[in-house]
Amino acid sequence: MDGTTGLLITGLVALTVTVAAVLILGRALISARERRFNAVQEELSKARAQAERIRSEAETAAEQKIRTAQGDLAEQRAELERRQARLDEREQRLDAELHRLSEAGQRVDERGARLDEREHRLGRLEEERRSILEAAAALTAEEAKAELVEAVEAQAKREAALIVRDIEKDARKSGEARARRIITLAIQRLATEQTTESVVSVVHLPGDDMKGRIIGREGRNIRTFETVTGVNLIIDDTPEAVLLSCFDPVRREVGRLTLEKLVLDGRIHPHRIEEVYEASRTEVTQLCVRAGEDALVDVGLTDMHPELVTLLGQLRYRTSYGQNVLKHLIECAHLAGMMAAELGLDPGQLRRCALLHDIGKALTHEVEGSHALIGAEIARRYGESEDVVHAIEAHHNEVEVRTVEAVLVQAADAISGGRPGARRESLEAYVERLQRMEEIARANEGVEKVFAMQAGREIRIMVKPEAVDDVQAQVIARDVAKRVEEELTYPGQIRVTVVRESRASETAR
Known part of the structure; x- marks a missing residue:
C-alpha cells in the first residue's frame, strides 16, 4: 500500500510540474500576442494618420483644380459668347446677301425665259427658211451638204493633182532621163544564174x-x-x-x-x-x-x-x-x-x-x-x-x-x-496578186480596161476619154498606186500607167 501511495504521489507531482510548465508556456504565448497586437495597433495608427494627410492633400489639390477649371470655364464661356455674337452678325449679313441673290436669280430666270422664247422663235424661223430653201433647191439639207463636200473634195483633189504634176514635171526634167539610163545600163550589163530555195x-x-x-x-x-x-x-x-x-x-x-x-x-x-x-x-x-x-x-x-x-x-x-x-x-x-x-x-x-x-x-x-x-x-x-x-x-x-x-x-x-525570175513565189499567190491589182484599178470610175503586165510589175489602165480628163487620170494613177501599196505585198516596185486616148474619125463620101 505504501508503494502504491508513493507512486500516486510521484504521479501527482509530475502532473503538477506539467501543469505548471503548460501555464508558464501559455503566459509566454499570451505576452507575445499582446506585443504583436500592440505593434499592429501602432502601425494602424500610423497608416490612419498618413491616409488622413493624403486625403487632406487631395482635397486641397482638388479644390485648387476646381477653382482653376471654374476660371477657365468662365473665360471659355465669354469667348463662346463673343463668337456667338460674331456668328449672329455674319448670319444677318448672309441673310441679306441671300435675299439679294434670290432677287437676282428671279431676274435671271425671267431673262432666261425671254431668251428661250426668242430661241424658240428663231428655231421656227430657221425651219421655215430651211423649208423654203429646200423647196427652192429641190434638195434636203443632208443632200446639199453631201454634194458640197463631194464638190470641195473633187476640187481639192484636182488642184492637188495639178500641183503634184507640175512639181513632178520639174523634177523629172533633170533626173528621170539620167536615172533611167544609169539603171538600164546597170541591169543590161549584169546577169547571174539563180538557185532554188530548199530546206x-x-x-x-x-x-x-x-x-x-x-x-x-x-x-x-x-x-x-x-x-x-x-x-x-x-x-x-x-x-x-x-x-x-x-x-x-x-x-x-x-x-x-x-x-x-x-x-x-x-x-x-x-x-x-x-x-x-x-x-x-x-x-x-x-x-x-x-x-x-x-x-x-x-x-x-x-x-x-x-x-x-x-x-x-x-x-x-x-x-x-x-x-x-x-x-x-x-x-x-x-x-x-x-x-x-x-x-x-x-x-x-x-x-x-x-x-x-x-x-x-x-x-x-x-x-x-x-x-x-x-x-x-x-x-x-x-x-x-x-x-x-x-x-x-x-x-x-x-x-x-x-x-x-x-x-x-x-x-x-x-x-x-x-527583176523577173530572180525570186520564186507560188503560182497561186502570183495569180491572186495580179487579180487583186486589176480589181483595185477597175474600182475607179471611168476605167474601161485594166491589164497587169510585165509579170506584175506594171498596171496599165485604159480610161474613157469622155469621162476622165488629164487631171483626173493623174488622180486615178495616184489612188491606185496608194491602194496597191497598202493592200498588197510584193518585191520591188509596181508602175501604174493610166492611158487616156482620144480618137476622131469621119467618113468621106
Missing part, C-alpha cells in the same frame, strides 16, 4: 540495203548521226535515196557531206560518224572561206576582215525566196558599182556596201533581230566605216536613210531581187 537535201545511195546500214542496230547509227550533226535524216520508201532536213543550210551541207563520205566508205558506226563529221565540218568551213574570198575577187575587193569573209562564204548555202544570197550580194555589188561610176562616186565603196548589206543573214539563226541591224553591228565590230554600216542598217528603211550610198544600195537590192 531539204537528197543523198543518193548505191542500193536500198544501205538504208539498213545507215539505221544501224536498233537505230543507233541514225540516232548518233542526228545527234552529232543536228540534221534530221529522213528514210522513206524513195528508192536508193534518203533526205536530210535542217533549217540551217551550213549545218545541212555538213550533214550531206558526212553521209556521202560514210556511204562511200561503207563503214558506218557511231565512232566513224563522229570522225567523218569533224572532217566534213572542217571541209565546209574551208569551202565557206574560199567562197568568201572568191566573192571578194569577183567584185574587186581585197581588204576585209577574215571573219566577214567567212560569214560571206556561209551565205553560199543560204537562199531567200529561191535566190542564192551570196550571188545576190555579188550581183548587187556590181549594180551599185556601175551606178556609182555613172554618178561620179567611188565604185569600190559602193561595191563594199552592197556586198555586205545582207551579211546579217549568216547569223539570223543564232541572233534575234532584223538581219539589217545584225549585219550593221557585225560590220561595225570588224572595223567597217560608218558609211558602210549605215548603208547596211538602212537598206530596209529600218533606219532613216542619210547618205547617197545607202540609197544606191537600196536601188541595187531592189533591182536584183525584183
Whole structure:
C-alpha cells in the first residue's frame, strides 16, 4: 500500500510540474500576442494618420483644380459668347446677301425665259427658211451638204493633182532621163544564174540495203548521226535515196557531206560518224572561206576582215525566196558599182556596201533581230566605216536613210531581187496578186480596161476619154498606186500607167 501511495504521489507531482510548465508556456504565448497586437495597433495608427494627410492633400489639390477649371470655364464661356455674337452678325449679313441673290436669280430666270422664247422663235424661223430653201433647191439639207463636200473634195483633189504634176514635171526634167539610163545600163550589163530555195537535201545511195546500214542496230547509227550533226535524216520508201532536213543550210551541207563520205566508205558506226563529221565540218568551213574570198575577187575587193569573209562564204548555202544570197550580194555589188561610176562616186565603196548589206543573214539563226541591224553591228565590230554600216542598217528603211550610198544600195537590192525570175513565189499567190491589182484599178470610175503586165510589175489602165480628163487620170494613177501599196505585198516596185486616148474619125463620101 505504501508503494502504491508513493507512486500516486510521484504521479501527482509530475502532473503538477506539467501543469505548471503548460501555464508558464501559455503566459509566454499570451505576452507575445499582446506585443504583436500592440505593434499592429501602432502601425494602424500610423497608416490612419498618413491616409488622413493624403486625403487632406487631395482635397486641397482638388479644390485648387476646381477653382482653376471654374476660371477657365468662365473665360471659355465669354469667348463662346463673343463668337456667338460674331456668328449672329455674319448670319444677318448672309441673310441679306441671300435675299439679294434670290432677287437676282428671279431676274435671271425671267431673262432666261425671254431668251428661250426668242430661241424658240428663231428655231421656227430657221425651219421655215430651211423649208423654203429646200423647196427652192429641190434638195434636203443632208443632200446639199453631201454634194458640197463631194464638190470641195473633187476640187481639192484636182488642184492637188495639178500641183503634184507640175512639181513632178520639174523634177523629172533633170533626173528621170539620167536615172533611167544609169539603171538600164546597170541591169543590161549584169546577169547571174539563180538557185532554188530548199530546206531539204537528197543523198543518193548505191542500193536500198544501205538504208539498213545507215539505221544501224536498233537505230543507233541514225540516232548518233542526228545527234552529232543536228540534221534530221529522213528514210522513206524513195528508192536508193534518203533526205536530210535542217533549217540551217551550213549545218545541212555538213550533214550531206558526212553521209556521202560514210556511204562511200561503207563503214558506218557511231565512232566513224563522229570522225567523218569533224572532217566534213572542217571541209565546209574551208569551202565557206574560199567562197568568201572568191566573192571578194569577183567584185574587186581585197581588204576585209577574215571573219566577214567567212560569214560571206556561209551565205553560199543560204537562199531567200529561191535566190542564192551570196550571188545576190555579188550581183548587187556590181549594180551599185556601175551606178556609182555613172554618178561620179567611188565604185569600190559602193561595191563594199552592197556586198555586205545582207551579211546579217549568216547569223539570223543564232541572233534575234532584223538581219539589217545584225549585219550593221557585225560590220561595225570588224572595223567597217560608218558609211558602210549605215548603208547596211538602212537598206530596209529600218533606219532613216542619210547618205547617197545607202540609197544606191537600196536601188541595187531592189533591182536584183525584183527583176523577173530572180525570186520564186507560188503560182497561186502570183495569180491572186495580179487579180487583186486589176480589181483595185477597175474600182475607179471611168476605167474601161485594166491589164497587169510585165509579170506584175506594171498596171496599165485604159480610161474613157469622155469621162476622165488629164487631171483626173493623174488622180486615178495616184489612188491606185496608194491602194496597191497598202493592200498588197510584193518585191520591188509596181508602175501604174493610166492611158487616156482620144480618137476622131469621119467618113468621106
